[in-house]
Amino acid sequence: VIRIYGYDKIPTALSSKVALQGNDDELFSFKRQVEDVMVGMGFLQTVSLSMSNPDKRLDPPEMPEGVAVANPVTDDMKFFQGSVLPQLVRAAAANFQRGDRILRLFETTRVFHKGSADDPRTWESHVVAGLMTGQSYPASWSHESKPFDYFDLKGVVNTLCTRLSLDNYEIYCYDVNEKGGLKCDLKLAGKTCGSLGVWSKDDMSKRDIDTPVGWFEFDLARLREAVKADLKYRPLPRFPVAWRDLALLVDRGKTAAELEKTIRSKGGEFLTTVRPFDLFEGKKLGENKKSLAFRVEFSHPERSLGAEEVDVWMASIVKALEQEQGAQLR
Numbered sequence: 001v002i003r004i005y006g007y008d009k010i011p012t013a014l015s016s017k018v019a020l021q022g023n024d025d026e027l028f029s030f031k032r033q034v035e036d037v038m039v040g041m042g043f044l045q046t047v048s049l050s051m052s053n054p055d056k057r058l059d060p061p062e063m064p065e066g067v068a069v070a071n072p073v074t075d076d077m078k079f080f081q082g083s084v085l086p087q088l089v090r091a092a093a094a095n096f097q098r099g100d101r102i103l104r105l106f107e108t109t110r111v112f113h114k115g116s117a118d119d120p121r122t123w124e125s126h127v128v129a130g131l132m133t134g135q136s137y138p139a140s141w142s143h144e145s146k147p148f149d150y151f152d153l154k155g156v157v158n159t160l161c162t163r164l165s166l167d168n169y170e171i172y173c174y175d176v177n178e179k180g181g182l183k184c185d186l187k188l189a190g191k192t193c194g195s196l197g198v199w200s201k202d203d204m205s206k207r208d209i210d211t212p213v214g215w216f217e218f219d220l221a222r223l224r225e226a227v228k229a230d231l232k233y234r235p236l237p238r239f240p241v242a243w244r245d246l247a248l249l250v251d252r253g254k255t256a257a258e259l260e261k262t263i264r265s266k267g268g269e270f271l272t273t274v275r276p277f278d279l280f281e282g283k284k285l286g287e288n289k290k291s292l293a294f295r296v297e298f299s300h301p302e303r304s305l306g307a308e309e310v311d312v313w314m315a316s317i318v319k320a321l322e323q324e325q326g327a328q329l330r
Helices: 026-040 084-099 148-161 201-205 220-225 255-264 307-325
Strands: 102-113 123-137 169-176 182-188 191-199 213-219 242-251 271-280 288-298
Touching: 026 102, 026 123, 026 148, 026 220, 084 213, 084 307, 102 213, 123 148, 123 220, 123 255, 148 169, 148 191, 148 213, 182 288, 213 220, 242 255, 242 307, 255 271, 255 288, 255 307, 288 307
Parallel strands: none
Antiparallel strands: 102 123, 123 213, 169 182, 182 191, 191 213, 242 288, 271 288
16 A cells, blocks of 8 residues: 555654554453353363364254355365354363363354345354363262263353343253253343253264263353343341241242242342252152242341241242242141
């Protein structure tokens, strides 16, 4: 460009400085925050190519194909990836072959999506994806090793959401197959922002991994939209906490989250903690019934609470549970 413009037209100076100041990228900063949380939970970060060649033998089931490249450089770069999970599975398989049986991998990257009939343009999004497999923790002198299960994965997702100040999230599981695999959606304020689940041992054995694999993939932009900007803090309680235990007989299909939501809605302003601590199923309870127990705690910032006050709130809670959830107090 300078040659065309002409070197002789450039003014002479002893030094030349160009002020370069980039705009703050809020999504980039949020991505760094997500990465810090994942590393803090013991995950190892991977970096993979955005272009790949789908392989049904190696890739996990039900993966999006991605966006085809018109003139690929090599056969291994025919598609822009529609999900980063296949790359994580291949990395996990390579580690398994080398004897690494406890794996926690994650990646923050871009994925590409095909357009629709109304808008055929290709578009991209930023995601965080993770994979867990093998053992939850190795054997030690004090305990035996524990195989990975769905609740390890759910604990990671709960911790991620909590650390990002997301308290309006819900996990909906809707696809459980006979082999032991399942799939769930993560919803924030009613909007789906990604999926999580477990691939069964049968599915993974075809991909050189002989154990179930937990996975998740969330849209970073939607996660960031749901972050609470106005966090509120309260001091530690100065007075004793008043607590009650609730044992409820409910239908087997009822979840602890549904019951907890009802308890919180009727517990009053001084309700501080609702924690499920027991689950029991047996023939004595009846067909398709189960028992769920909750610890409910109340605290007043300026005085001790009396038993009569707590009893009034508990009566309101029990009545709502009976009417809204069909629960029976045991």
